[in-house]
Structures are given as C-alpha cells and as structure tokens.
Amino acid sequence: MTVSSFFELCGFLLGLLFGSFLNVCISRLPAHESVVHPRSRCPHCGHAIRWYDNIPLLSWLLLRARCRDCKARISWRYPAVELAVGLWFLLCAARSAALERIYEGTSDLLPSYIYRTEIEIIASLILGFLLIGLMVMDWQTQRLPDAFTLTGIAVGFVLTCVQAFFLPPGEGDIKIDTTHQLRMSSPGSFASQGNVFMTGTEAMIWGRILAICGAALLLFTISAIYKALRKREGMGMGDVKLLAMIAAFLGFGESLFALFIGVVTAAVYGIILLARRRASSQTRLPFGSFLAAGGLFAALFGSRIVDWYANLLH
Ligand SMILES: [Zn+2]
Secondary structure, eight states, X not given: OOHHHHHHHHHHHHHHHHHHHHHHHHHHGGGTOOSSSSOOBOTTTOOBOOGGGOSTTHHHHHTTXXXXXXXXXXXXXXHHHHHHHHHHHHHHHHHHHHHHHHHHHOSOSOHXXXXXXXXXXXXXXXXXXXXXXXXXXXXXXXXXXXXXXXXXXXXXXXHHHHHHHTSOTTTTOEEOOTTSSOOOOOTTOSSOSSOEEEOHHHHHHHHHHHHHHHHHHHHHHHHHHHHHHHSSOSSOHHHHHHHHHHHHHHOXXXXXXXXXXXXXXXXXXXXXXXXXXXXXXXXXXXXXXXXHHHHHHHHHHHHHHHXXXXXXXX
C-alpha cells in the first residue's frame, strides 16, 4: 500500500465519522436542538444507541437497517449521508496527495502555491460537508439553518483571506496604465512605482466581499421578481444565504455556475413530477437542495468551467 492510498483511506474513514456527526446535525438543527446533548436515541422507542450500534455504515448493514431494541426501520438516509461525506473527503485527500506528488516531482512550484492550494482543498472539504447537510435538510424539512449557512459564509471568507496572505509579492496586483496621469500606490504594495492600484492580496479579499454581496443580492432580486409575478414565495432567505455561502468559498463566477445547475436540475425534476402527475403547478420544490447540489458540482468543476467561459468571451 502506497503512502498516498493510505492517506486517501484515512480521508475516507475520517469522512465517515464526520458523516455520522452530520446525520446528528441534520436530525436536530432544523428543530433548533443541541447537536451535543443528549446522546443519540432511537426516534421510535427512545432507547439510547449503543456505541457499537453507532459505527458509520457498518452498524446499519449489520443491524439490517433495524433498531436493535424495537426493530423499527432505520432510514437509508443515515448510511447514504455517511458514504457521501466519506467519498467527498476521499476526493479531497486524493487531490492533496496528487499535489504533494507533483511538488516532489518538480521543484518549479513555489511553496506558497502549495500552501494556497492546500488551504483551498481544506475549504472544499468543509464546503462539501456543509452542502451535503443543507441538501438533505432542505429536502426533509424545507429549512436551511443559519448555523450552517451564516457560519459557512464566515468560514469561507476567512479561508479566502488566509489564501490571499500566501500570495507572493506582486502576484495578482491590479495595475493602472502607467501612461495615465493618475499616480497612486496601495500602501500594501512592495513595488511602489505608483501604479499599483491594489495588491493581489487586497484584490482577492475585496473581490470575495463583492462576490458574497453580489451573489446574495442577485438571488434576492430573482426571488423578489418571482414573488411579484407568481404571487407566492419561490425561494426564501435561506436560499439567498446558501448562494452567498457558495460565493464565499468559491467566488462569484462559480456561484453563478452553481445557481445555473440548481435551476436546471430543479426545472427538470419539476417537469418529471408534472409529467408523472405527482405534482401540480402549486407544488413547492426544495430549491435549496438543488442549489446545494449545484454548489457541489461547482466545487468539483466550477473553476475550470468559469475559466473556459471567460476565455470564450475574450
Ligand atoms: Zn428503537
């Protein structure tokens, strides 16, 4: 077994543990209950769950999806969430291992680039945990708790700031045309030739603040227009905060991509429901679930697709 596959296995097992904790959050947060106390109980008979019946994936399989005490069925949601978080962590561990391999193979990469990318991977680890949780919570309870969305916005923004501080001097600086009359230099700039409007670090932090506000404002406007046209609520403030959270972690372009995927998948799902006569035009879809799925998709492929689209426009 190689070092990197051992690292990936550790990522998967850690993901299973976090998935188990996420199940507790999903069951309790929408009802405003503590995620720490009391201990987990069977929702049917109220018996405390023994530690050996609480092992991610395994216990559900060994118990054949039934409570040991009252034989009530245990929802497949529990192992599914554990597996999803496990696979997400595995993916992140694989990205990190690949980065280390490239770094050891070539000495061209700057250590600061490695630090930045590792922080980006940790951010995507946390984002995946939050999005999987929000996806299931909105589907089951039509709620997107602030404990996930607002905390997520703060964590995503702080991690972006940490990444920004690892930018080497001069990288990503926004310069003004030197032939221009205007002479100004950001106090944070190392090269003070009078034409650095913002250093890369400042640009990244301010850019992210704009991205968070822009994403929130965009979805808020869309939901206001929807409400005015259809005379009913299509999206709530929870969805607005969710999109702002995706922007805080990934950036504005990526959050637009997540919104696009969310709208398309929700529309396809709605059409399928209508065609099978399972829904009417009044049925309310858990839009946050589709948006969270779009966020996961954007975390995986978003940066590549945003770059591709930006190149297309040039
Ligand atoms: Zn029971």
